[in-house]
Amino acid sequence: MSEPRLRVTEIFYSIQGETSRVGLPTVFVRLTGCPLRCGYCDTAYAFQGGEWMTLAQILAAVAAYALRQVTVTGGEPLAQRDCPALLTALCDAGYDVSLETSGALDIAPVDKRVARIVDIKTPGSGEVERNLWSNIEQLTPHDEVKFVIVDEADYRWAVELLRQHRLAERCEVLFSPVFGKLQPRQLAEWILRDRLPVRLQVQLHKVLWGEEPGR
Known part of the structure; x- marks a missing residue:
């Protein structure tokens, strides 16, 4: 059986701008593709393209940064069949792993060591x-729930x-205003x-770098 492969938009190093891990230097693995089209999406560049990488290649790229904190994000990471395998491999390698997911796909297959955000x-998302x-x-209690709030109607709904x-x-609950x-x-x-x-969540990376991709 061939090794699992995933389509990756980017692997980068930045400050975690969200969740209870806000402020921590983190390696981000951004997977390609998403079945949703939220009206305020700020990562539409990850809908298409990307590069096919094996688990070994992804782990090697992550290891090069020599950090413990790793976040797998997207797009929608769970839209790729082998995302759970990647998450387990990262946990097995000793990383503190979090997953950013839309909540539109089943989180049950995700390794329980992963913090599922x-x-x-x-309604304001569309x-x-x-x-x-x-x-x-x-x-x-290891997981977190996030509501991205567009307006007062969204707030009341949440x-x-x-x-x-x-x-x-x-678990911890995050309320985040839509930037801008x-x-x-x-x-x-x-x-x-x-x-x-x-917890009020302000996207720290946008405070620091605005809408710059890869941050």
């Missing part, structure tokens, strides 16, 4: 109907879901007003 799509709700039952599913009792569309201060004021058990 599940982006639940709000892809709310793609959410795979069974993923909520899969969440553990709060209802937060309470309905008791998400903050399952919703002011972080406004979202912070809503969170404080409603005393929500969530």
Whole structure:
């Protein structure tokens, strides 16, 4: 049997701008392709193209940076059949691994050592109907849920879901404003007003470098 291969858009080194790992120097493996088309997507360049790489080639590229933190992202990483194999290989190699996924695909096959960052799509994304709700039952305290908030209607929708599913009792919950569309201060004021058990997330990499690709 041939070694698994994945189509990779880029492997790069930067500051983690999101999740509870914000601020940590991290190696990012950005896989190519995504079945979703969110209205605020900032990585459309990863929809197509990329380079086919074996697991060994990817691990060698990651090892060259000599860091422990690794994030597999996209696009939508789980759209590639061999993504779970890559995640397990990274864990076996001793890395602290996180996965950024849209939540539209089943997270059950992902190695439990991986921190699964599940982006639940709000109505403002244009892809709310793609959410795979069974993923909520899969969440553990090791995982995180992210809501990308476009406006106040999105915020109210996310709060209802937060309470309905008791998400903050399952794992850490992140509320993130869409860069350039919703002011972080406004979202912070809503969170404080409603005393929500969530973490306000501001995309640190965009504060530092703006919309520059590969950051």
